[in-house]
Amino acid sequence: MSFYSQGPHTYKVPFTLHAENRQRFFEAFNTEAKPTDAEAIVLQGGKQQSQYDTDRELLFRQESYFHYLYGVKEPDCYAVLIPVIKLSVLLIPRLPQEYAVWMGEIKAPQFFKEHYLVDEVMYVDELASFLKSKGIAKIHVIHGVNSDSGSSSPETSFDGMTDFQVEKGVLYPILTECRVIKSPEEIKLLRYVNKVSSDAHKYVMRNCKVGMMEYQLESMFLHHVYTFGGCRHVSYTCICPNGHQTAVLHYGHAGAPNDRVIDEGTMLLLDMGAEYHCYGSDITCSYPVSGKFTEDQKHVYEAVLAAVDAVKAAMKPGVSWVDMHLLAESVIIEHLLRMNLIQNGTVQELQDECIGALFFPHGLGHLLGLDVHDVGGYPSCGPPRESRPGLRSLRTARSLKAGMFLTIEPGLYFIPASLEPAFKCPNKSKYLNEPLLRQFFSFGGVRIEEDVIVTDDGIETLTQVPRTVKEIEEWMAGRD
Amino acid sequence: MSFYSQGPHTYKVPFTLHAENRQRFFEAFNTEAKPTDAEAIVLQGGKQQSQYDTDRELLFRQESYFHYLYGVKEPDCYAVLIPVIKLSVLLIPRLPQEYAVWMGEIKAPQFFKEHYLVDEVMYVDELASFLKSKGIAKIHVIHGVNSDSGSSSPETSFDGMTDFQVEKGVLYPILTECRVIKSPEEIKLLRYVNKVSSDAHKYVMRNCKVGMMEYQLESMFLHHVYTFGGCRHVSYTCICPNGHQTAVLHYGHAGAPNDRVIDEGTMLLLDMGAEYHCYGSDITCSYPVSGKFTEDQKHVYEAVLAAVDAVKAAMKPGVSWVDMHLLAESVIIEHLLRMNLIQNGTVQELQDECIGALFFPHGLGHLLGLDVHDVGGYPSCGPPRESRPGLRSLRTARSLKAGMFLTIEPGLYFIPASLEPAFKCPNKSKYLNEPLLRQFFSFGGVRIEEDVIVTDDGIETLTQVPRTVKEIEEWMAGRD
Ligand SMILES: [Mn+2]
Numbered sequence: 001m002s003f004y005s006q007g008p009h010t011y012k013v014p015f016t017l018h019a020e021n022r023q024r025f026f027e028a029f030n031t032e033a034k035p036t037d038a039e040a041i042v043l044q045g046g047k048q049q050s051q052y053d054t055d056r057e058l059l060f061r062q063e064s065y066f067h068y069l070y071g072v073k074e075p076d077c078y079a080v081l082i083p084v085i086k087l088s089v090l091l092i093p094r095l096p097q098e099y100a101v102w103m104g105e106i107k108a109p110q111f112f113k114e115h116y117l118v119d120e121v122m123y124v125d126e127l128a129s130f131l132k133s134k135g136i137a138k139i140h141v142i143h144g145v146n147s148d149s150g151s152s153s154p155e156t157s158f159d160g161m162t163d164f165q166v167e168k169g170v171l172y173p174i175l176t177e178c179r180v181i182k183s184p185e186e187i188k189l190l191r192y193v194n195k196v197s198s199d200a201h202k203y204v205m206r207n208c209k210v211g212m213m214e215y216q217l218e219s220m221f222l223h224h225v226y227t228f229g230g231c232r233h234v235s236y237t238c239i240c241p242n243g244h245q246t247a248v249l250h251y252g253h254a255g256a257p258n259d260r261v262i263d264e265g266t267m268l269l270l271d272m273g274a275e276y277h278c279y280g281s282d283i284t285c286s287y288p289v290s291g292k293f294t295e296d297q298k299h300v301y302e303a304v305l306a307a308v309d310a311v312k313a314a315m316k317p318g319v320s321w322v323d324m325h326l327l328a329e330s331v332i333i334e335h336l337l338r339m340n341l342i343q344n345g346t347v348q349e350l351q352d353e354c355i356g357a358l359f360f361p362h363g364l365g366h367l368l369g370l371d372v373h374d375v376g377g378y379p380s381c382g383p384p385r386e387s388r389p390g391l392r393s394l395r396t397a398r399s400l401k402a403g404m405f406l407t408i409e410p411g412l413y414f415i416p417a418s419l420e421p422a423f424k425c426p427n428k429s430k431y432l433n434e435p436l437l438r439q440f441f442s443f444g445g446v447r448i449e450e451d452v453i454v455t456d457d458g459i460e461t462l463t464q465v466p467r468t469v470k471e472i473e474e475w476m477a478g479r480d
Numbered sequence: 481m482s483f484y485s486q487g488p489h490t491y492k493v494p495f496t497l498h499a500e501n502r503q504r505f506f507e508a509f510n511t512e513a514k515p516t517d518a519e520a521i522v523l524q525g526g527k528q529q530s531q532y533d534t535d536r537e538l539l540f541r542q543e544s545y546f547h548y549l550y551g552v553k554e555p556d557c558y559a560v561l562i563p564v565i566k567l568s569v570l571l572i573p574r575l576p577q578e579y580a581v582w583m584g585e586i587k588a589p590q591f592f593k594e595h596y597l598v599d600e601v602m603y604v605d606e607l608a609s610f611l612k613s614k615g616i617a618k619i620h621v622i623h624g625v626n627s628d629s630g631s632s633s634p635e636t637s638f639d640g641m642t643d644f645q646v647e648k649g650v651l652y653p654i655l656t657e658c659r660v661i662k663s664p665e666e667i668k669l670l671r672y673v674n675k676v677s678s679d680a681h682k683y684v685m686r687n688c689k690v691g692m693m694e695y696q697l698e699s700m701f702l703h704h705v706y707t708f709g710g711c712r713h714v715s716y717t718c719i720c721p722n723g724h725q726t727a728v729l730h731y732g733h734a735g736a737p738n739d740r741v742i743d744e745g746t747m748l749l750l751d752m753g754a755e756y757h758c759y760g761s762d763i764t765c766s767y768p769v770s771g772k773f774t775e776d777q778k779h780v781y782e783a784v785l786a787a788v789d790a791v792k793a794a795m796k797p798g799v800s801w802v803d804m805h806l807l808a809e810s811v812i813i814e815h816l817l818r819m820n821l822i823q824n825g826t827v828q829e830l831q832d833e834c835i836g837a838l839f840f841p842h843g844l845g846h847l848l849g850l851d852v853h854d855v856g857g858y859p860s861c862g863p864p865r866e867s868r869p870g871l872r873s874l875r876t877a878r879s880l881k882a883g884m885f886l887t888i889e890p891g892l893y894f895i896p897a898s899l900e901p902a903f904k905c906p907n908k909s910k911y912l913n914e915p916l917l918r919q920f921f922s923f924g925g926v927r928i929e930e931d932v933i934v935t936d937d938g939i940e941t942l943t944q945v946p947r948t949v950k951e952i953e954e955w956m957a958g959r960d
């Protein structure tokens with residue numbers, strides 16, 4: 001058997017996972033596209049890139065569609081799949097003899113064939129002639145727009161491509177849909193990487209201290225998932241704000257690089273997830289650096305946790321993700337009313353007036369897998385994106401299916417850039433307790449994020465970290 | 481005063497460093513290009529990029545020429561410099577109001593002006609109209625080929641660019657040459673990042689153990705330089721082989737990702753360097769994981785160390801880097817003769833027959849700074865690249881000048897891909913003790929790498945790690 005592994009203490013991913021992915025893809029493609037035996041699929045793997053014009057290589061990460069079907073860690077490969085005969089070919093770059101001196105042993109095609117469990121391996125420069133030898137006249141390539149980024153997929157190109165009829169409209173939606181439903185082997189791997197990330201979150205939770213820099217928690221997390229989990233990559237840049245910056249949803253980027261001191265009495269919001277063999281996780285923990293919640297911190301936290309719990313209890317196949325978002329939002333509104341932060345309306349009225357989205361502006365959660373915001377959120381046949389605040393940020397509006405892997409991540413934030421304009425707007429301000437809300441501007445916000453698989457009759461929660469106020473306080477006090 | 485800093489325990493880089501860089505650049509440009517008052521320089525900063533077509537942002541790292549002049553950590557900026565009046569302008573992207581919710585506070589131009597010590601700050605969309613308001617007709621942009629990668633610099637482009645005469649031939653060599661000689665402020669910063677990297681190497685040296693995975697040493701290093709030095713980036717992917725893979729010069733890449741177990745009795749070769757405020761370091765330590773050198777390990781190691789010491793003793797302004805490479809090579813040949821690994825010739829004969837390059841195939845060292853293989857190695861007016869094995873891999877053939885920052889990194893490797901063909905070649909094989917050399921194939925190799933500044937009469941060594949066999953053994957045994 002052939003595996004991807006990062007050593008004896010890490011998970012062994014069998015390459016049969018990808019062989020099975022290819023089989024599922026062949027079934028779907030043959031059913032939906034009804035190809036002739038003169039048709040093939042050509043995929044281009046990720047290219048090794050350098051930083052600007054220098055010779056400094058960026059850490060390579062395989063392109064996700066390619067990885068889904070092949071699981072190949074090496075850059076600059078191609079793939080050919082012939083659907084009618086279910087033939088899988090991997091094409092590797094022909095390396096110069098010098099490579100052996102600078103980069104290491106040059107492995108023969110036979111090695112790749114046995115390692116990656118493909119039918120044939122050849123060199124990239126043989127691509128066009130191989131297609132011709134098989135009587136291929138038409139090739140299908142990836143072509144589509146990612147619904148999260150709005151960016152187009154990279155164009156496939158290879159020497160001799162102009163000799164073939166190129167079909168761009170068929171492959172993308174079929175392959176995308178394959179990625180949406182996770183297989184049993186994929187789920188095992190996702191359990192592993194979620195466990196690795198959960199353990200690292202727990203470690204950070206116990207070891208954070210007032211006076212540390214936010215990036216020192218990022219570093220702790222990265223070190224933990226790499227050392228103990230073999231995860232060289234994370235699914236996204238770590239988001240590690242404390243204090244009022246916890247209300248900055250995508251903190252951690254170049255302009256706000258987790259570079260503030262952690263102050264006494266503040267909340268931390270740590271959104272960090274590791275990636276193993278390109279499969280990701282996406283977990284957020286929020287807690288007071290002191291290890292002890294104040295009354296305010298507890299109320300805000302428990303509002304968000306109640307939203308998580310309500311959604312988890314309601315999730316199962318057939319349920320609409322839009323409804324789940326609205327459910328979470330209504331729970332948060334309920335709690336805000338109870339805290340007297342909002343007023344003068346029922347939960348329904350406040351929801352209808354979009355008061356919830358002032359405090360919870362992002363979507364409830366998203367598909368997750370090879371990409372942190374995984375593909376397939378808005379298929380052409382599926383429900384379109386809604387326009388209401390909150391809902392318009394949802395990364396999918398689909399109904400749940402068994403095998404979908406999603407995050408549940410409601411949040412409750414006090415964002416000046418969101419509330420200041422609302423205070424000035426009569427339709428909104430009448431619902432807002434402005435003086436009290438202003439006192440929460442220094443609070444920031446709370447987000448709780450867990451990763452769950454939809455099962456036949458509910459969900460399986462993969463994230464395992466202390467979640468209730470009591471659990472967190474016990475854990476941070478050093479008790480298990 | 482305005483600084484870049486990663487918190488109280490880290491170095492404060494004054495932004496006057498970049499103001500001084502701009503002044504030095506203005507002097508050089510005005511002297512060499514003799515611009516009129518209708519000429520300006522336009523630079524495009526690094527762009528925030530995403531992974532393939534997804535919305536996963538890659539960790540941003542500023543483009544080096546832009547960083548040299550401005551030291552700006554934010555992506556998507558531009559710069560205008562008007563040399564005749566020595567005016568420095570920074571142009572920042574105009575961010576949508578939504579940015580405040582997702583990414584954090586939108587800082588006003590005034591903030592950037594005071595923080596980065598520039599004359600004026602405006603929005604990128606004002607670039608063309610600003611140039612016109614200043615009567616600029618001709619703009620100079622970066623255009624050149626990096627002598628290490630062979631890649632061309634990214635093309636500058638902005639809205640309205642076609643209204644100006646664009647000159648590509650003047651700026652690149654002048655700005656490149658400015659980067660070659662480090663200023664006193666730059667040297668202070670380079671001392672810091674070298675100290676941070678040295679300390680992390682020392683930590684790894686003491687904490688490595690048989691049975692660990694190679695990447696666990698990489699992780700230890702990354703964690704140490706980030707936590708204690710505030711270094712979010714490293715200058716290059718960590719190279720962490722053990723055993724025979726120590727002979728793979730660029731180990732650590734996607735195809736050989738530091739993923740082997742560290743075996744008993746092997747040598748480690750750890751080539752790792754942190755980067756702070758985009759200024760880098762590049763350090764290699766080689767030592768036995770056991771903490772105790774065998775006789776063979778000691779002989780090979782001391783051959784390389786003797787080469788380092790010989791070069792350090794000879795370096796000063798005016799000395800040719802080609803001569804330094806040949807000096808290091810001759811010391812290594814001398815030691816190989818003493819070990820009976822090569823034979824039947826004097827040092828000079830063996831060097832003339834290119835026997836040294838079989839064991840030491842890469843260059844002695846390279847310029848270092850904002851890029852790990854820094855620019856300026858082969859200026860058009862300078863000595864060209866030589867064609868001999870060894871010398872053809874040298875990243876510069878220049879004579880030393882005070883203020884140059886270089887690595888000294890001789891190595892001695894037993895590389896099957898290099899020696900096997902030599903055994904078959906009569907002109908080479910007569911000098912090689914094949915049976916004894918074959919016994920060293922499992923050894924791999926040794927590299928020692930230090931970073932030095934050329935001073936007025938010699939060098940200053942910035943790298944501070946245990947170097948002699950005795951120092952390493954003492955340090956690994958826990959003694960200081
Ligand atoms: Mn998420």
Ligand SMILES: [Mn+2]
Nearest residue numbers: 762887889929
């Ligand atoms: Mn180097």
